[in-house]
Structures are given as structure tokens and as C-alpha cells.
Amino acid sequence: MRVYVVDNGGQWTHREWRVLKYLGVDTKIVPNDSPVSDLKEVDGLVLSGGAPRVGIDPEKMGKNGDYIDAFSGPILGICAGHQFMATHLGGAAAPAKVPEFGKSVVKVHQPDVLFEGLPDQFEVWESHNDEVTMLPPGFTALASSPNCSVQAMRHRDRPLFGLQFHPEVEHTQFGPDIFRNFLKVCENST
Amino acid sequence: MTFDAKAFIAEQVEAVRKGVSGKAIIACSGGVDSTTAAVLASRSLGDRLLAVYVDTGLMRKDETNDVARTLKELKVNHRILRDEDEFFAALRGISDPEKKRIIIGNKFIELFEREAKTFGADSLVQGTIAPDWIESGGQLRDRIKTHHNVAGLPANMKLKLVEPLRDIYKDEVRALARALGVRVAERQPFPGPGLAVRVVGEVTPDRVGLGVVGEVTPDKVGLVREASAIVEHEIEAAAKEKRLTLPWQYFAVLLPVQTVGVHGDLRVYGQTIAVRAVDSIDGMTAVFSKIPLDVLDRISTRITNEVPGVNRVVYDVSNKPPATIEWE
Numbered sequence: 001m002r003v004y005v006v007d008n009g010g011q012w013t014h015r016e017w018r019v020l021k022y023l024g025v026d027t028k029i030v031p032n033d034s035p036v037s038d039l040k041e042v043d044g045l046v047l048s049g050g051a052p053r054v055g056i057d058p059e060k061m062g063k064n065g066d067y068i069d070a071f072s073g074p075i076l077g078i079c080a081g082h083q084f085m086a087t088h089l090g091g092a093a094a095p096a097k098v099p100e101f102g103k104s105v106v107k108v109h110q111p112d113v114l115f116e117g118l119p120d121q122f123e124v125w126e127s128h129n130d131e132v133t134m135l136p137p138g139f140t141a142l143a144s145s146p147n148c149s150v151q152a153m154r155h156r157d158r159p160l161f162g163l164q165f166h167p168e169v170e171h172t173q174f175g176p177d178i179f180r181n182f183l184k185v186c187e188n189s190t
Numbered sequence: 191m192t193f194d195a196k197a198f199i200a201e202q203v204e205a206v207r208k209g210v211s212g213k214a215i216i217a218c219s220g221g222v223d224s225t226t227a228a229v230l231a232s233r234s235l236g237d238r239l240l241a242v243y244v245d246t247g248l249m250r251k252d253e254t255n256d257v258a259r260t261l262k263e264l265k266v267n268h269r270i271l272r273d274e275d276e277f278f279a280a281l282r283g284i285s286d287p288e289k290k291r292i293i294i295g296n297k298f299i300e301l302f303e304r305e306a307k308t309f310g311a312d313s314l315v316q317g318t319i320a321p322d323w324i325e326s327g328g329q330l331r332d333r334i335k336t337h338h339n340v341a342g343l344p345a346n347m348k349l350k351l352v353e354p355l356r357d358i359y360k361d362e363v364r365a366l367a368r369a370l371g372v373r374v375a376e377r378q379p380f381p382g383p384g385l386a387v388r389v390v391g392e393v394t395p396d397r398v399g400l401g402v403v404g405e406v407t408p409d410k411v412g413l414v415r416e417a418s419a420i421v422e423h424e425i426e427a428a429a430k431e432k433r434l435t436l437p438w439q440y441f442a443v444l445l446p447v448q449t450v451g452v453h454g455d456l457r458v459y460g461q462t463i464a465v466r467a468v469d470s471i472d473g474m475t476a477v478f479s480k481i482p483l484d485v486l487d488r489i490s491t492r493i494t495n496e497v498p499g500v501n502r503v504v505y506d507v508s509n510k511p512p513a514t515i516e517w518e
Contacts, residue, residue, distance in 0.1 A: 009332065014357075022192060050330055051332040102512055127512075170470070
């Protein structure tokens with residue numbers, strides 16, 4: 001299986017690549033201005049987090065919009081990738097009232113394939129100034145933390161997922177399980 | 191699947207062999223990354239490799255002797271340089287942490303280019319690992335801090351850069367080091383700019399008169415060096431007694447904050463040491479270590495009694511993020 005990581009300039013982009021590599025996936029980090037035609041043979045995409053703030057400098061998100069529009073396989077947006085997915089599809093992201101850095105706890109409200117086999121509450125690692133403030137049409141919120149109501153979302157029909165927290169870092173509990181679940185979705189849709 | 195050290199060694203020994211046509215020098219601090227890279231590159235290049243270690247005057251207690259011993263044991267062709275005066279002179283008057291890092295990076299390269307010329311090398315091997323280039327930033331990625339081995343390199347550097355560990359993290363480097371029989375495999379990380387980033391503010395070796403009247407305090411680097419040695423000794427002793435699991439990293443930082451204390455019924459206006467200890471796997475996220483209070487108590491008492499001029503010790507309870515592991 002081939003899953004690429006789109007680099008939006010995150011501190012943990014390379015960690016996403018490492019987790020996928022450890023899970024035995026054929027993976028590569030690609031710049032976020034790679035043409036969508038380069039992704040023909042790819043089974044899934046991870047849109048990384050990054051320094052760009054999607055509300056302030058969306059142009060730094062390169063061709064992420066093209067991927068969301070034209071890539072037919074599953075997409076997992078993380079942090080900035082998640083916020084961009086929301087704004088691109090008609091939702092909104094804005095500076096968070098309480099930005100989260102470091103340790104937090106998420107509660108899963110809506111069971112989903114992404115959290116299969118996980119407890120409804122677990123510890124995660126955060127690093128964000130902005131957050132999703134309005135879900136895009138067709139999306140459901142899956143999880144929240146005390147200071148952020150959309151910690152996870154997914155599209156009801158298309159395999160589009162967004163996570164505000166960082167499943168790729170060592171200190172997030174069940175991180176590799178979340179990636180494994182995403183890979184199952186990738187496998188089933190090819 | 192996890193990290194396959196054997197496959198990685200085979201792959202990178204071949205890559206270094208292909209990447210270096212003539213001779214190479216390797217910048218070696220004696221830490222896990224550069225020592226492992228030196229052993230790896232030495233397998234590819236043999237006598238065509240020269241490891242260069244620089245004593246910047248910013249090293250820990252007994253570090254230079256220890257590194258010399260390690261390189262000798264590993265049978266890596268090497269050279270030890272002592273250039274502390276040059277480093278201190280370059281750092282005079284500088285308190286901005288990024289400027290410190292860049293000055294040190296430039297100084298290193300100046301020395302390495304000189305050594306490369308003498309040795310006839312056209313390549314520079316470095317033990318750069320993933321967090322070094324990630325945190326140094328570039329293009330979209332924000333610069334968190336300048337790692338001297340990445341962002342400290344001049345744009346017009348003539349040496350060809352070879353970095354076999356670029357895509358791996360510390361836990362993977364340790365696995366590699368164990369597979370290569372490197373003695374320092376479990377050594378705690380120590381930053382390239384050394385104690386310069388553990389003295390918050392200016393790194394002058396000649397500040398005087400802060401302790402008891404008439405008494406001269408040691409230089410700031412000497413002070414943080416002594417305090418760090420105490421932190422290391424006490425935490426390692428407690429780990430040996432199984433009182434705690436050895437943290438990923440543990441050290442002292444000298445703060446640019448003076449506070450009031452009382453020594454022998456006399457007022458003192460002394461220095462503050464912050465103790466930092468964190469648990470991590472890859473250095474990209476970290477939590478502060480839950481050191482037993484009596485161990486902290488011992489560290490505090492020893493530092494304030496044994497390191498002249500220090501009358502206050504604080505413990506850093508920040509995680510990464512939002513903080514970083516080092517203070518600068």
C-alpha cells in the first residue's frame with residue numbers, strides 16, 4: 001500500500017512518515033505544491049500540520065485544495081491539514097479561544113472506524129493556535145477536548161478525515177492504532 | 191515493522207562509499223549521533239576518514255578526555271583540537287540565543303574547513319539527525335532553533351556534505367550504535383553549542399564579584415558545568431538505586447536572574463540554577479521527569495553549597511511543546 005505525506009511545514013511531518021514506514025507502508029514526503037497528477041498510484045494521503053495559519057496565509061497551503069477536490073482515495077488531515085480541509089469545503093477555522101500546546105485529553109462522542117478498538121477517552125498531544133469553528137457541510141464531529149470542540153471530524157460519504165491533535169507523536173496514546181485504522185480505510189477503498 | 195539496524199548499516203555504509211570519492215573529515219562531538227556516524231563512515235572509508243573533535247571550552251566536566259578515549263577505542267582516525275579562546279572571543283557581548291548558535295556554527299565550519307584542507311578532504315560527514323534539520327526550518331517550516339550543523343553552515347561552503355543519519359531519530363541512532371558496538375550508545379544528548387545554550391544571556395568567562403563580598407565567583411560556564419555535574423551525578427546515582435528511571439536528558443541551566451539569599455547570617459544576591467530533566471523517545475515531544483522530591487532536595491542542597499555564587503535552585507516543570515528541552 002502506498003500512502004504519501006503532504007508536507008505543510010510541520011515539526012512532525014517527518015514523524016508521520018516514520019509511523020507509516022513502521023506500519024510497513026510504501027511512503028514518501030511530498031511538497032505541498034506537487035501536482036495532483038503525481039498522486040495517481042497513491043492509495044491514501046496525509047495532509048500534515050504546519051506553520052501556515054490557514055485563516056491568515058492560506059496561500060502557503062499550496063495545492064492541498066486540489067488534493068481534497070481531485071484525489072479520490074482517503075485523506076487524513078492533521079492540525080493545519082484538518083483546519084484547511086474544513087475551510088476549503090465550506091466550514092471555518094479561526095484563532096482558538098484557548099490554544100492548546102502539549103498534553104490534552106480527547107473524548108470520542110461518535111464511534112468511527114478511525115477510533116475502532118480505542119477507549120472513548122485518551123491522552124493526546126496538541127500544538128495549535130487555530131481551530132475548526134464551523135464544520136463543513138456533510139461532516140460530523142467525532143471527538144472534542146475541554147478547550148476544543150472539533151478534535152476530530154469526518155465526511156459522511158467520502159473518506160475524508162480531520163484530526164486537530166497529533167496521532168504521529170510518541171506521547172499521544174494509541175497514535176499508531178489511529179494510523180492503522182486509517183490504513184484499513186485506504187485498503188478497503190482500493 | 192520497526193527499525194532494522196543491520197539493513198540500515200549495510201545501506202548507509204554503501205551510500206557513504208558512493209558519496210565520498212576522495213577523503214572526508216567528520217565533525218565529531220563525542221555524542222551518540224556523531225560518534226555513530228563516525229563509526230559508520232569509518233567502515234566505508236577507513237583511513238580516508240578523519241574525525242575532528244573541537245574542545246570549544248563549552249564542554250561538560252571531563253568531556254574532552256572521555257571523547258578522546260572513545261574515539262581511540264573505536265579505532266577511528268581522529269584529531270582533538272582545543273580552541274576555547276576563539277569561541278569565547280566570538281561570543282563576547284552576545285546574549286541572543288540564535289546569534290550564539292550561529293556564531294558557534296560558523297566557528298565550527300571555519301575550523302573544519304581548515305582541517306579538511308590540511309587532510310586533503312573534499313567532503314564533510316556529519317551526524318545530523320531528523321530533529322536537527324526539522325527544527326532548523328526552511329521554506330514552509332518555521333525555525334524553532336538553529337542547529338549549528340544545519341543552519342550554521344555557510345551558503346558558500348566548499349565541502350560536500352554527507353549525512354547518513356538524516357532520516358532517523360535518537361532512538362533509532364541508539365539502536366544503530368548498539369549494533370555497531372559504540373560505547374556511548376546510551377549517553378544523554380548534549381547540544382552542539384554546548385554549555386553556551388545553558389547559560390541564558392551572555393557567555394562571558396570573566397564575570398566577578400556576585401557572591402559573598404570580596405569573593406570572586408567562577409565564570410558562568412564553569413558554574414553551569416559544576417552544577418550540571420552535580421545534577422548528572424545525583425540523578426544517575428538515584429537511577430542506579432532504582433529510585434527512578436534514567437531520564438532522556440538531565441542538566442542544569444544558569445539563569446540571568448539574581449535573587450536574595452542568606453548565607454551565614456549575611457545577605458547574598460546570588461545566581462539561580464534551573465534543573466531540567468525530561469523523558470522522551472525521539473526528542474520531538476517530551477514530558478518533564480517526575481524526579482522524587484528527596485533527590486531534588488539533595489541536588490539543590492549540593493548545588494547551593496558546592497557551587498559558589500548560587501543561592502537558589504528551581505525545577506523546570508514544562509513539557510515539549512510548549513517549551514523545548516533546552517532553554518535556548
